[in-house]
Amino acid sequence: MDIKTMNPRQEFLKTIQYEKISIAIRAGKIWLATQRMLKRTGKTFSIESSENSSDKMTFSFDEIRHLYLLQLAATHIKSVRGYSSWVEISLLQERVPRLVSWATSHMIIPSSVRRKVDAYRQIKTSSEKQQSTSVKEFSGSLYSALHQALESKPAADKLISQLPSTHEDARKITEPDIKAYGYVGKTIAPVFVLFTLECKRLGYSTEHEVLLRLQRLIKDSDKLNMLGNSLYFTFLYPDDEDLFSHFFIEYQKGTKSSGEREVYATKFIQDVYSRYLHTANKRNYIKRKHKKWSE
Structure with missing residues (x-):
């Protein structure tokens, strides 16, 4: 009424x-x-x-x-x-x-x-003069x-x-x-599943369709989770190459077999992990090295 x-x-x-x-x-x-x-x-x-x-x-x-x-x-x-x-x-x-x-x-x-993304943003801006701005609540x-x-x-x-x-x-x-988000922690690859849900929510429909196909293609849960980490990181931290967008463009290009698509996904994971998803010690080393070069 x-x-x-x-x-x-x-x-x-x-x-x-x-x-x-x-x-x-x-x-x-x-x-x-x-x-x-x-x-x-x-x-x-x-x-x-x-x-x-x-x-x-x-x-x-x-x-x-x-x-x-x-x-x-x-x-x-x-x-x-x-x-x-x-x-x-x-x-x-x-x-x-x-x-x-x-x-x-x-x-x-x-x-x-999020911690890894923030760490690389700090590395990227360490040589720039930061202007502190206070937020008035x-x-x-x-x-x-x-x-x-x-x-x-x-x-x-x-x-x-x-x-x-x-x-x-x-x-x-x-x-x-909401129900789907409640099942994330019960899946074999929670990072990948959460990223798939968030892509759908944010309107990345083409990427979402590819992610659903990848979920059916890749049977190794560890690899699927590593792919989730790689996609999350490159989505949040687009470098000059924009690896995130490049991955989806190349993945859909031409007629690849299932085996070729999985190999391409594996190479993408290796590329992102070798460039960015290091241990904290390696990131600190890169940060010190970057600071030394910028002085």
Whole structure:
């Protein structure tokens, strides 16, 4: 029943219901994690939707919802034993989502891959003079920002109550498919499976189709996971050659047999691992060497 067609008593009861749901959501870890991420951006809340707004220093409820859903998906991954700190959500710096309807440029990433990417970004910028910039967070809570912009706590509660608040609600979400993310840690190649899900969510449809074929082609779970690490790294850290894009272009070029395609994937893994996916000691050595050359 639409609230506009309700009598005063029904409207009052519905408002109370929205408030209760809102309070429960705002007390949860997922909402608080979403709030922390948005506060770090230095942006402020705007009623205008992301599609209509050209202001890069504001965020809409679309962004709140999408970050909340990403946190929910990550929580489902972490719920599997041994995966409690396996993933994190990071802002994409070099690439953007191809899916127009997705309001935020964030990605769920294995923490080990994110650390390696950050290490190489530090190496790349170590010789450049870095200008420190402080981010001014919006004051108060995310809820406070919402109801002040909307000029109504009931309106803020109604918006928040649209977010999934129960396991049943979460299972109904199809974009992203929360249930699928919950199975990541139970698969034989979790890094590869997660990257495949994230490619689909971000609108990389051509790459997603290739990944599904690779999953059927490569039977070795260790190799499949190493391919996942390699693709994640090159997606997040596009060097001058853009190995990520090159891999998919070359993989689909011509008529290759299944054996040739697997050999090509293996060579790609070896190339990325030999260039970038070293141990921490090797990365530190490269960083010291790079610093010495730049002096």
